[in-house]
Amino acid sequence: MIKKFIVSGFAMLMSLTSVMAQEETGVGNHLAWGVGFGTEGFNVSIATDMTQYAELEFGVNYAPGFSKTSNGGVFYNPQAGEKRPYLHYDNKKDVAVDVKTSINRATLDFKGSFYPFGEQNDLFIAAGISFASKEIATIKGSCTSNGISSDIISNEDLFIRAGKFMLPIDKKNGELVANGSCQVNSVRPYVGLGYGRLVPKNNLGFRVEAGCQFSGDVKVFHNDKEVELLSKYKISDDSTPKKFMDFFSVYPVLKVSLRGKFF
Numbered sequence: 001m002i003k004k005f006i007v008s009g010f011a012m013l014m015s016l017t018s019v020m021a022q023e024e025t026g027v028g029n030h031l032a033w034g035v036g037f038g039t040e041g042f043n044v045s046i047a048t049d050m051t052q053y054a055e056l057e058f059g060v061n062y063a064p065g066f067s068k069t070s071n072g073g074v075f076y077n078p079q080a081g082e083k084r085p086y087l088h089y090d091n092k093k094d095v096a097v098d099v100k101t102s103i104n105r106a107t108l109d110f111k112g113s114f115y116p117f118g119e120q121n122d123l124f125i126a127a128g129i130s131f132a133s134k135e136i137a138t139i140k141g142s143c144t145s146n147g148i149s150s151d152i153i154s155n156e157d158l159f160i161r162a163g164k165f166m167l168p169i170d171k172k173n174g175e176l177v178a179n180g181s182c183q184v185n186s187v188r189p190y191v192g193l194g195y196g197r198l199v200p201k202n203n204l205g206f207r208v209e210a211g212c213q214f215s216g217d218v219k220v221f222h223n224d225k226e227v228e229l230l231s232k233y234k235i236s237d238d239s240t241p242k243k244f245m246d247f248f249s250v251y252p253v254l255k256v257s258l259r260g261k262f263f
Contacts, residue, residue, distance in 0.1 A: 032199040034059070034207070036257025041105060043255060047198035052118045055198040056111075057128075063105040074143075074158050074169065074176065107132040107213075111190060113198055126192040130213055136248060139167065139180035139220070163245040165220040165227050180227065184248060185216035192253060205259045213253055218245040 034045045034057075041063025049055050111128030115121070139162055158169040160178050170177045192211020220227045 030199045031262040032259055033262060034198065034257045034259045036207075036255050038209075038255025039251075039253055040107060040213075040255060043257060045109070045198075045257075047259075049199045053115050055113045055115075057109065057113065057198050059109040059111070061105070061107045061109065061130075074160055075166075105132070105136065107188075109190070115197075119201075122195050122197050124194060124196075126190070126194070126209060126211060128190050130188045130190055132186060132188065134183040134186045135181050136184055136215075136218070137182035139178065139182065141178040143176050161230065162220055162227075163218075164230055166230050167220060167227055168222050179222065181221045182245065182248075183219050183221060188216070188251075189214045190253070196257075196259065198259060200259045200261060203261055207257050207259055209253070209255050209257075211253045213251040215248055215251055218248055 030049050032047045034043070034047065036043045040061040043059055043061045045057050045059030047055055047057040108131045109128060110131075111126050113124040113126045115124050117123060141160065158171070158176065159166040160169055161167075162178075162180055165180075167178050167180045170179070190211060190213045192209050194207065194209035194211075196207025196209075197205055198207070
């Protein structure tokens with residue numbers, strides 16, 4: 001008897017909770033939180049409902065930084081006026097530059113989710129913008145000038161391949177130093193689709209989302225000046241660093257998150 005009473009009471013409590021959690025949506029009727037992870041890193045956000053067809057979200061994404069080291073040969077233009085630099089010393093270890101690229105991504109999101117089927121289905125289309133620093137990576141490298149003639153060191157402008165760009169090399173105390181900054185747009189449109197509510201119908205819910213963030217073409221700067229493309233000088237730019245840079249122009253977004261209500 002007592003067991004039946006407990007079971008009945010528990011069932012009534014769950015039914016009441018479900019009814020309360022499914023109150024009619026409206027502008028600012030509910031405030032929700034979310035935590036998740038994906039290709040943008042770790043994500044936290046707050047959201048509110050507008051109607052049964054629309055919700056708004058403000059979020060912060062943070063991806064831990066990482067770095068990649070690659071090796072590049074030095075080249076220069078042996079004849080002034082000709083836009084065809086002669087690739088030089090590519091295969092000699094004593095003049096190769098070890099280039100370290102450090103990546104950091106932290107973004108702020110302001111997005112809207114639209115539910116074409118209303119309360120009948122949680123399928124959504126998302127659109128919005130992301131804000132972040134223009135700089136997405138730094139490039140640093142150095143080597144000694146051993147193996148390069150003093151005449152070239154003194155009289156020629158030296159460069160190193162940085163993806164599809166030719167990054168100038170500075171000459172400092174017998175050392176060749178390369179420094180650059182990879183930049184994209186700081187305001188980045190976003191579109192996506194997925195399943196799940198920002199403001200869950202019950203107290204907790206899950207959400208999955210896939211989309212694209214449009215960052216614009218990656219540009220490389222040296223001493224605050226945009227550097228030139230290798231293709232301008234008829235040098236092949238088919239390289240892994242180039243593909244890596246192109247990847248950031250249209251950045252794929254995939255995230256899963258746990259959603260909950262404040263009220």
